[in-house]
Amino acid sequence: MKNSLCKKNYKITTRNWFNRWSNKYDQTLGRIGFHRELLDLVVRSSKVKDCDKVLDIGCGTGLLSLRLLQKAGCSITGIDISEEMLAIFKGKIKESGLEQKIESRLMDIDSLNFKNNTFDAAVSSVVLHHLKDKPKALKKIYKLLKPGGLFVIGEVDMDSTGSHADTKRLQRMLRVLEQEWIPALRDAGVEAFAQMYSNGIKHILNQGEYCLSLKQWAAICRKAGFSRVTIKRVPHYKCFGVVVAKKPG
Ligand SMILES: C[S@@+](CC[C@H](N)C(=O)[O-])C[C@H]1O[C@@H](n2cnc3c(N)ncnc32)[C@H](O)[C@@H]1O
Numbered sequence: 001m002k003n004s005l006c007k008k009n010y011k012i013t014t015r016n017w018f019n020r021w022s023n024k025y026d027q028t029l030g031r032i033g034f035h036r037e038l039l040d041l042v043v044r045s046s047k048v049k050d051c052d053k054v055l056d057i058g059c060g061t062g063l064l065s066l067r068l069l070q071k072a073g074c075s076i077t078g079i080d081i082s083e084e085m086l087a088i089f090k091g092k093i094k095e096s097g098l099e100q101k102i103e104s105r106l107m108d109i110d111s112l113n114f115k116n117n118t119f120d121a122a123v124s125s126v127v128l129h130h131l132k133d134k135p136k137a138l139k140k141i142y143k144l145l146k147p148g149g150l151f152v153i154g155e156v157d158m159d160s161t162g163s164h165a166d167t168k169r170l171q172r173m174l175r176v177l178e179q180e181w182i183p184a185l186r187d188a189g190v191e192a193f194a195q196m197y198s199n200g201i202k203h204i205l206n207q208g209e210y211c212l213s214l215k216q217w218a219a220i221c222r223k224a225g226f227s228r229v230t231i232k233r234v235p236h237y238k239c240f241g242v243v244v245a246k247k248p249g
Contacts, residue, residue, distance in 0.1 A: 011108065014130050014208040015081045018060070021195065022084035025061050028195045031188035034180065034237035035126070039067050041234050042125050042154040045244045048072045052120035055079070055144065057109055058127025062089035064154075065102055068123070075100075077114075079107035109137050116143045125154035129211040138224040147249020151226065156180070157239045159213040160203055173204055176239045183237070214241050221245035 021028075029035050042064060048054055050073040056065045059078025068076060080086050086104050093102050107113060109131060122141050131137050141151055158176040162169040177200040185193040203209040212220075214231045221229045226245035233241040 010208050018082035019084040022088055028188055028192040030063055032192060033183050033187050034234060034240050037234040037237060038125055038154045038240045039064050041232060041242050042123050042152050043067050043071050045152045045232060045242050046121050046123050046150060048074050048121050055119045055122040057122060057124040059089060059104060060085045062092050064123060064125050069101060076102045078104040081108050112140050114144050117146045119145050120149050122151045128153055129155060129209060132210055134220050135223060138220050142224045142226060142247055145247045147247055149247045151245045153217055153243045155217060156211055157214045157241055158211040159216060160206060160211040164205060179237060179239045214243055217243045
């Protein structure tokens with residue numbers, strides 16, 4: 001993506017981070033138990049049906065989209081800011097002959113370019129915490145959904161707000177991060193641990209990572225107009241979960 005399309009510095013950093021990670025993404029985060037369980041929970045919670053039109057926000061290498069298609073014969077539009085993550089996804093789409101089912105586009109979440117009332121469901125997994133202005137994005141996603149449409153946000157339940165010098169904040173975050181680091185080493189080895197460790201430092205320093213608690217996400221959904229907002233947790237990793245929000249109608 002040209003830097004002109006990616007106007008904010010922190011987004012260029014995020015895009016470059018994922019461009020560099022892309023080749024190892026599926027072998028690192030993609031192999032860790034909590035990520036697989038989170039994807040499964042997003043898929044189950046989306047209640048996607050055959051013929052639904054689904055928006056996968058921050059689709060990356062397509063791990064969520066491909067899991068959705070195992071559940072239903074929906075059609076999916078995946079958008080992402082990283083060309084390299086998308087290149088891997090496009091390769092998988094071609095290899096599996098899914099061109100009729102999935103379209104992937106280079107797009108920033110802050111410039112979602114679709115008509116209002118287009119999608120039956122919108123899903124995202126471990127993406128939206130990369131945004132600084134979350135209310136703006138959620139209001140836009142609300143508009144893109146058809147009345148009655150579901151929005152499922154898969155995220156880590158970690159409130160990273162506050163001062164970097166606050167030791168209580170650091171303790172709160174480390175309690176969550178160790179639940180990423182230990183499974184990373186166990187499930188996917190040293191390289192995955194090193195990747196998740198570097199990621200953790202970015203979370204602590206808020207360098208392109210601005211996580212919230214699931215309750216905080218739920219409050220932003222309600223403010224954006226969503227009704228029936230619920231939180232569900234991943235079975236074996238309680239610090240991961242989804243917020244399910246419905247557009248009235
Ligand atoms: C941790 S990956 C998650 C990918 C996929 N959803 C999954 O669960 O495997 C986060 C993805 O969000 C994308 N991303 C981050 N900020 C974005 C933005 N502003 N607009 C679009 N995509 C963004 C990154 O490029 C990356 O592919």
